[in-house]
Amino acid sequence: MLFAARSAVALYRLLDVSPVFSGDHRITRLFTLVPGSDFGVDVLSAIEAVGGRTVPWSEARARTHDLVVAASPKGDVPMLRGTHVLLPHGAGFNKSIPEEGSADSASGLDPVYLLRADDAAPIALHAVAHPDQLARLASVAPRAARNTKVIGDPTLERILASYPLRDRYRAALGTGPRKLLVLASTWGPESLIRRHPGLPARLATQLPHDEYQLALIVHPNERSRLGTYELTERLAPALDAGMILASPHEEWASVLIAADALVTDHGSTALYYAAAQDRPLVGVSRDCAELIPGSPMEVLLRHIPELASVEAIADAVRAYRPGPGQAAAQAAFAHQGSALTRLRTELYALLGLTPPTLGTPLRLLPDPAPATRAATAFDVHADVTAEGARIVRRPAGTGPPGHHLAVEHGAASEQLTRSAGLLYRRPPPSPDAPADLSWSAGGWTRHALAEYPGCRAAAAVRRDGPCLLDVRGHPQPYTVQVEPRSEGGRLARIDPAAALSAVHAWLITHRTQPAAPVSLTCHTGERAVRVLLRPATADEAGHDLGSVRWARP
Known part of the structure; x- marks a missing residue:
């Protein structure tokens, strides 16, 4: 055949x-x-x-x-x-x-x-x-x-059958407790990516990093028209901020299943999304000459919120009411x-053949790949209170400067590293064989403060254990333990680097050097987590940074 x-x-x-x-x-x-x-x-x-x-x-x-x-x-x-x-x-x-x-x-x-x-x-x-x-x-x-x-x-059929793998797909993408917002663009002059070429970058740089993850699905025809290299170069600001560009074969459908909300033009991807589950839909570009009146997508776009501006994206998502998505899918798929x-x-x-008794026509969708690029320096906006701080992190240089610049050492440029107020280091992936030379947590923070005199604090990040925070001028380093938040039977864990920014802002603002344990609250969006701050022990300062595997969110 x-x-x-x-x-x-x-x-x-x-x-x-x-x-x-x-x-x-x-x-x-x-x-x-x-x-x-x-x-x-x-x-x-x-x-x-x-x-x-x-x-x-x-x-x-x-x-x-x-x-x-x-x-x-x-x-x-x-x-x-x-x-x-x-x-x-x-x-x-x-x-x-x-x-x-x-x-x-x-x-x-x-x-x-x-x-x-x-x-x-x-x-x-x-x-x-x-x-x-x-x-x-x-x-x-x-x-x-x-x-x-x-x-x-x-x-x-593949999308419906694979929907139970939603949590697995979100884990593969590194979504964590964030909301996954997906943009879907069809092809041609009336597509999202042609009519609103700057939308991915504006969303990727303006959405709070600890609240949202962004992904883009581009119709294969548009990829063919431009070529993958040209497409990724045009999308570079959004990709550098951590946006995921889904591959056109299979992965786009896995990303749809993982999504919490979809921003769509008149392309049919939205119908597959709506058929799997009634989740928020937001439209762009309703006035399309090529859209057929009365078709499932035309009816859908008339009944869902329309995105007025990047700043209004959260309001548009909240404005969606269940019903239109499922109705459109029912009109498209029997x-x-x-x-x-x-x-x-x-x-x-x-x-003229009899089908074999063995074999199944159904293949589940594979895991999507995580973003290949990620933001590694953040303008951190902090609203500090007596009990803690509310943190909003956005990629550095994409908006007004915040309370401090937080930079991941070894992942950002030297210029950004030397400008950091908070410099943090994530342990490298565990090698197949033991490393011949590795930093202790306290050894690295002391080295960073000496190497970068403009830096006010240095931190060694751990995923599951306490992090170490060393503040210039303080007599001893601190351990920072971020507690998971229970949400409907699940445990939500935020990026420890966000909690370190909250603690750093709290210490600097209050000019305090706590000698006893302190319980603080770190707010990221609607989520609040408890953070325990106390002086570090010698064993904690001596922790081997090369022994913990960390997956960047």
Whole structure:
């Protein structure tokens, strides 16, 4: 059988379907790149990445295939000989593409591409996701609707099946107790990333670091248009602030499951997000000429809050009321939970084969990758009280300076390091063999204060034990123990570096040198954690910094 892909997004939809033949030694899966698309540049590398066998287009045309599976009716796919199956490569058929096909037809349901010439291979099965899509097609092209069947959406099946892995995906991303805010951009001139190119950077630098994590999902066509290098360079300020750029194959769906809220344009990614769970949705760019009135996405955008400004993002998320997301998903997807099984039955019937008794068509989504870049220097704004401090950390240099500059030693530039008010060090990952030379906690803090005379305090960070804080001019270092906060049966742990900033600000503001234990409160957003401060023991100051593994949040 032959998987025929014109673009990367079409290929990824085909890969979601491939497991319907799992475990069947009678089936050989081949791939070919259908020429003619502006977005075909990433297809061959994507096939290679999954280890698929590629057939050159000239060879694919010369053969007769038992089954030709495509996720787009456009281009030269009809030239391939064999039994043709057409799958959707998006959800909802929400937009029409200007200057392409029929002006008023949804992309993917356009009779111009579905009604094939007499000498072309007919479509034996056109699988759609909802009865409304079949009705729309039958109303404009009854002949094209004859072999169309409502199957459901195979990609949605993977998302629904993988939803129980939400906590695992959040752990892989390093989200912790923060809210994961995801931006979703489709492709084309009306997409989020084209109409609001500065939005990712503004959100990444303005959202409080200890309250929010940011991720971006970009349509594969936009990646193909720009190339990954160009895309990441354009997004560099946001990526440097810790934003996650989800990969276009599988990972985007894992990130959707992990999300707490989604900011979306008119792309169909929002429908997959809404189908899994009714969580907050915020819209941008409702006034899209290519958005079809009455389509699931058009109705959804009319009924969810719209983002007025970066500063209003928290209010927009809170303004979402349950209902519109799930309603839109119901209007886009039928047979939720059984689409792959239904498709398997249809495909084996076309092949004239009995499906094997072993093998499952369902593959859970893999863990997403954490951010490859992260903020390592912060302008720390501190509202100090007698009981502690409220802390807001934002990447350094992206806004007004705060109470102090907190910098991670060994991860930030020398210029930022020498400007730090609080310099902290995270232990390196544990090596396979013991290190020949490593710092003790107290040894490093003393060294840092001597090496950087402008620094007022130095701290050695530990993830699960007490941190060591050495304040210039104080007679002894302190241990700082951050207690987890119980939240509905879970334990929420904040970044110890944030608590160290709170303690540092409290000590400097009150000009105190406590000789006895003190209980303080560190506030980050709506969360408050207890922090215990006391003079350090000799054993705590002598703790080996190379012995603790730390994963930066």
